[in-house]
Amino acid sequence: MSKLSGGIDVGGTKMQAAVVSEEGKVIGQARRPTRTNASPKDVVHDLADAINAAVDDAGVEGSALTSVGIGWPGPVDTDAGVVTKAVHLPELRGFPLADTLSGDVGVPVRLGNDVQVATDAEFSLGAGRPYGSILGVFWGTGVGGGIVLDGRPWTGRGAAGEIGHVVVREGGRWCPCGRRGCLEAYAGRAAMEKRARRAMERGEHTILFEIMEERGRDRLTSGVWERALRHGDPLATRLMDRAVQALGTGIASALNVLDVEAVVIGGGLGVRLGEHYLERIDEAVMPHLFADDRPPAILVAELGDLGGAIGAAMLGHSAP
Amino acid sequence: MSKLSGGIDVGGTKMQAAVVSEEGKVIGQARRPTRTNASPKDVVHDLADAINAAVDDAGVEGSALTSVGIGWPGPVDTDAGVVTKAVHLPELRGFPLADTLSGDVGVPVRLGNDVQVATDAEFSLGAGRPYGSILGVFWGTGVGGGIVLDGRPWTGRGAAGEIGHVVVREGGRWCPCGRRGCLEAYAGRAAMEKRARRAMERGEHTILFEIMEERGRDRLTSGVWERALRHGDPLATRLMDRAVQALGTGIASALNVLDVEAVVIGGGLGVRLGEHYLERIDEAVMPHLFADDRPPAILVAELGDLGGAIGAAMLGHSAP
Numbered sequence: 001m002s003k004l005s006g007g008i009d010v011g012g013t014k015m016q017a018a019v020v021s022e023e024g025k026v027i028g029q030a031r032r033p034t035r036t037n038a039s040p041k042d043v044v045h046d047l048a049d050a051i052n053a054a055v056d057d058a059g060v061e062g063s064a065l066t067s068v069g070i071g072w073p074g075p076v077d078t079d080a081g082v083v084t085k086a087v088h089l090p091e092l093r094g095f096p097l098a099d100t101l102s103g104d105v106g107v108p109v110r111l112g113n114d115v116q117v118a119t120d121a122e123f124s125l126g127a128g129r130p131y132g133s134i135l136g137v138f139w140g141t142g143v144g145g146g147i148v149l150d151g152r153p154w155t156g157r158g159a160a161g162e163i164g165h166v167v168v169r170e171g172g173r174w175c176p177c178g179r180r181g182c183l184e185a186y187a188g189r190a191a192m193e194k195r196a197r198r199a200m201e202r203g204e205h206t207i208l209f210e211i212m213e214e215r216g217r218d219r220l221t222s223g224v225w226e227r228a229l230r231h232g233d234p235l236a237t238r239l240m241d242r243a244v245q246a247l248g249t250g251i252a253s254a255l256n257v258l259d260v261e262a263v264v265i266g267g268g269l270g271v272r273l274g275e276h277y278l279e280r281i282d283e284a285v286m287p288h289l290f291a292d293d294r295p296p297a298i299l300v301a302e303l304g305d306l307g308g309a310i311g312a313a314m315l316g317h318s319a320p
Numbered sequence: 321m322s323k324l325s326g327g328i329d330v331g332g333t334k335m336q337a338a339v340v341s342e343e344g345k346v347i348g349q350a351r352r353p354t355r356t357n358a359s360p361k362d363v364v365h366d367l368a369d370a371i372n373a374a375v376d377d378a379g380v381e382g383s384a385l386t387s388v389g390i391g392w393p394g395p396v397d398t399d400a401g402v403v404t405k406a407v408h409l410p411e412l413r414g415f416p417l418a419d420t421l422s423g424d425v426g427v428p429v430r431l432g433n434d435v436q437v438a439t440d441a442e443f444s445l446g447a448g449r450p451y452g453s454i455l456g457v458f459w460g461t462g463v464g465g466g467i468v469l470d471g472r473p474w475t476g477r478g479a480a481g482e483i484g485h486v487v488v489r490e491g492g493r494w495c496p497c498g499r500r501g502c503l504e505a506y507a508g509r510a511a512m513e514k515r516a517r518r519a520m521e522r523g524e525h526t527i528l529f530e531i532m533e534e535r536g537r538d539r540l541t542s543g544v545w546e547r548a549l550r551h552g553d554p555l556a557t558r559l560m561d562r563a564v565q566a567l568g569t570g571i572a573s574a575l576n577v578l579d580v581e582a583v584v585i586g587g588g589l590g591v592r593l594g595e596h597y598l599e600r601i602d603e604a605v606m607p608h609l610f611a612d613d614r615p616p617a618i619l620v621a622e623l624g625d626l627g628g629a630i631g632a633a634m635l636g637h638s639a640p
Contacts, residue, residue: 147577149469149474155579156453157579157611159576159610160578160579161579163577165576165608166576166577167608170566180607181608246490257467257481257574258476259475259478259482290497291482
């Protein structure tokens with residue numbers, strides 16, 4: 001039997017766990033909410049709980065796992081297994097998460113950045129398979145990115161691939177990160193929701209928040225955006241047009257630096273909006289692409305919501 | 321005696337040749353003008369002539385060279401030794417420059433991109449020595465760039481490092497490349513001169529063109545800009561302030577993607593304006609840098625005008 005590894009993708013709202021074979025096949029999965037302002041102890045408990053639930057779902061013994069990987073939403077020190085920055089869970093900054101969880105689950109634990117491991121998974125098992133170098137763009141609440149060059153992840157000093165903070169307009173809109181003119185200030189779901197809410201408060205008509213309430217949500221999920229766009233909601237359409245424009249510009253800037261073979265677009269909005277929006281992003285990239293005689297492929301992520309957990313599990317498989 | 325290699329940095333106006341030891345020491349050099357619209361045959365002749373003059377200057381025999389490297393101002397296919405794009409010398413597009421020149425000079429010839437080889441030289445022998453990964457920014461007529469990651473050049477599919485075409489402002493100024501809002505549209509000497517000329521024609525006072533004529537130049541060289549700035553010329557100051565701002569934004573965007581350890585700034589303007597402007601560029605980078613808790617070093621290129629020729633010669637030294 002193939003070796004099994006557990007992977008957990010830690011998001012702002014949920015933890016997605018999976019049990020994954022060496023070949024990248026998902027044989028069990030589970031979700032747990034991410035508690036806000038949880039203590040390091042709580043986080044370790046919840047991670048172990050999510051992994052155990054995925055092991056149950058797989059119908060194997062806990063002892064079947066040979067390793068666990070974590071995809072963390074922020075910069076990490078992979079070698080030390082320490083969280084470097086923790087926006088959603090501030091108490092975890094500097095916490096030796098890998099070693100502590102390893103004590104709990106009884107196997108080695110490796111820590112990676114969530115979008116980087118999701119990019120690695122798309123490179124090895126998903127849309128990036130045919131290529132040697134890719135840029136992963138994860139378009140959701142924020143806009144994150146990962147890079148694979150010549151088959152190897154490029155993480156810089158731990159914070160490479162921050163495509164959401166490539167500037168698309170000097171002196172432009174304020175970004176949730178506190179800077180101005182970042183791609184994420186135009187295309188991140190959090191920034192778009194803030195802008196939609198203000199427009200509504202100013203009296204602009206939109207069905208975005210009606211759809212949100214109908215669906216029992218308290219924020220504008222990717223599904224809410226998709227539905228409003230399908231109904232031709234003018235505010236949703238305008239904000240999404242601006243987001244697509246910004247994505248095109250930011251991705252083109254990154255491509256002018258990296259000149260990779262392909263761009264894989266994932267994340268909640270990326271996967272939900274899919275092919276049609278991809279073509280529009282492609283069109284928005286072209287006017288700013290320097291080597292426009294051979295544009296890279298622009299593709300939707302194939303592993304969907306599970307890419308992060310699969311990539312996290314692969315961290316364990318590839319551990320020394 | 322150390323093996324000797326010839327290197328030629330092909331610029332828009334001149335070819336700089338050097339004879340370089342394996343340790344990177346320059347033992348001879350020569351310059352030749354770059355003829356506009358020269359035929360491939362003329363270019364090969366001029367390159368061979370420049371190399372021979374550098375060999376004479378070194379006081380060695382022509383047969384002392386074991387290889388020759390060329391730093392070409394545009395994308396090249398290094399493996400095939402073929403010019404991919406040739407803006408200044410359009411007839412050379414697709415020309416097998418390496419093999420043809422090799423027939424002339426009797427040693428293997430290797431072809432590389434000019435700013436990439438200059439970046440490699442700064443990495444191995446210049447300001448980048450202490451670091452494992454750098455971004456080279458060559459600020460002159462245009463704004464070019466080169467990348468070294470984990471000690472190895474990253475050239476993508478042949479067009480990586482085009483930092484001059486990172487967008488700093490969507491829908492912004494027209495760039496000489498035909499696109500809008502590129503860094504080079506604000507910071508390239510060609511774009512700055514065009515803008516200065518228009519302002520003067522509109523009646524704005526400036527000493528830029530007086531200095532140019534006094535010096536017997538027909539364009540605004542880096543020396544002309546430096547002098548006008550020293551005299552507090554308001555137009556020169558305003559255009560340079562805007563250039564520094566754009567450089568800060570574009571470099572920060574590239575750093576958010578690459579997260580390298582250091583930025584080395586060379587090129588005519590970079591070397592001429594030096595440390596003081598470097599500090600100002602640094603200040604312009606910071607507001608847009610995502611990992612701003614540990615900014616990379618920002619340094620002036622140490623090899624000056626000869627960096628390109630040295631890097632080109634090193635291409636030969638490192639050839640298989």
